[in-house]
Amino acid sequence: MSRLILASASPRRKELLASLYADFEACPVGIEERALPAEKPGDYVQRLAYEKATAGVERFAADNGQVWVLGSDTIVVSGEAILEKPQHKADFERMMGRLSGATHQVMTAVCLRNTERVLNACVVTEVNFRPLSQSDITAYWQTGEPADKAGGYGIQGLAARFVRSISGSYTSVVGLPLCETEALLNQAGFRTSM
Numbered sequence: 188m189s190r191l192i193l194a195s196a197s198p199r200r201k202e203l204l205a206s207l208y209a210d211f212e213a214c215p216v217g218i219e220e221r222a223l224p225a226e227k228p229g230d231y232v233q234r235l236a237y238e239k240a241t242a243g244v245e246r247f248a249a250d251n252g253q254v255w256v257l258g259s260d261t262i263v264v265s266g267e268a269i270l271e272k273p274q275h276k277a278d279f280e281r282m283m284g285r286l287s288g289a290t291h292q293v294m295t296a297v298c299l300r301n302t303e304r305v306l307n308a309c310v311v312t313e314v315n316f317r318p319l320s321q322s323d324i325t326a327y328w329q330t331g332e333p334a335d336k337a338g339g340y341g342i343q344g345l346a347a348r349f350v351r352s353i354s355g356s357y358t359s360v361v362g363l364p365l366c367e368t369e370a371l372l373n374q375a376g377f378r379t380s381m
């Protein structure tokens with residue numbers, strides 16, 4: 188039986204993966220999250236997912252048995268800008284200014300790998316926000332919810348009220364696209380029956 192490791196500190200990813208396949212261990216890996224000069228958002232998010240999975244494989248490969256590691260990364264893309272987690276309040280306000288009354292993309296990449304095989308998926312979802320007032324933005328920051336989330340918001344939380352429409356995968360926005368992740372797990376030989 189292969190062992191499955193989720194290379195992540197995200198409680199959302201843990202919960203989403205558990206809904207597909209419960210028998211895994213979550214183990215955060217520290218990798219630097221910074222885009223290279225001229226790196227495209229899709230390339231960047233896929234590179235980070237690959238680096239997280241690879242760091243996990245390097246850590247666990249010495250163990251006995253077959254180990255598969257799942258790494259994932261989520262970014263928000265507004266025009267040319269990549270929005271990650273807000274560093275501070277002013278950074279968050281800048282992000283909300285971009286998202287207000289507009290459509291942005293949420294990209295989540297998933298990489299499932301062992302020492303021999305690398306399986307990838309990348310999902311792009313379009314999200315439209317209603318216009319946000321300064322008091323919406325200030326009140327939302329004070330809830331503490333934005334701090335650990337790409338683009339500074341959680342669609343599964345209080346920011347749901349800002350979302351006018353979504354086209355694509357809801358679970359991908361939350362941090363792990365379930366449909367595509369199940370397909371990768373099945374390709375790797377994990378049985379995800381309900």
Ligand SMILES: Cc1cn([C@H]2C[C@H](O)[C@@H](COP(=O)(O)OP(=O)(O)OP(=O)(O)O)O2)c(=O)[nH]c1=O
Pocket residue numbers: 194195196197198199200215216220259260261262263293335336337338340341342343360361362
């Ligand atoms: C847009 C959006 C993002 N997010 C979260 C998903 C991710 O956890 C986080 C993006 O940061 P990531 O760097 O992708 O993930 P992470 O640092 O939380 O976890 P790890 O790298 O250890 O796997 O933002 C939401 O929870 N809801 C949302 O609506």
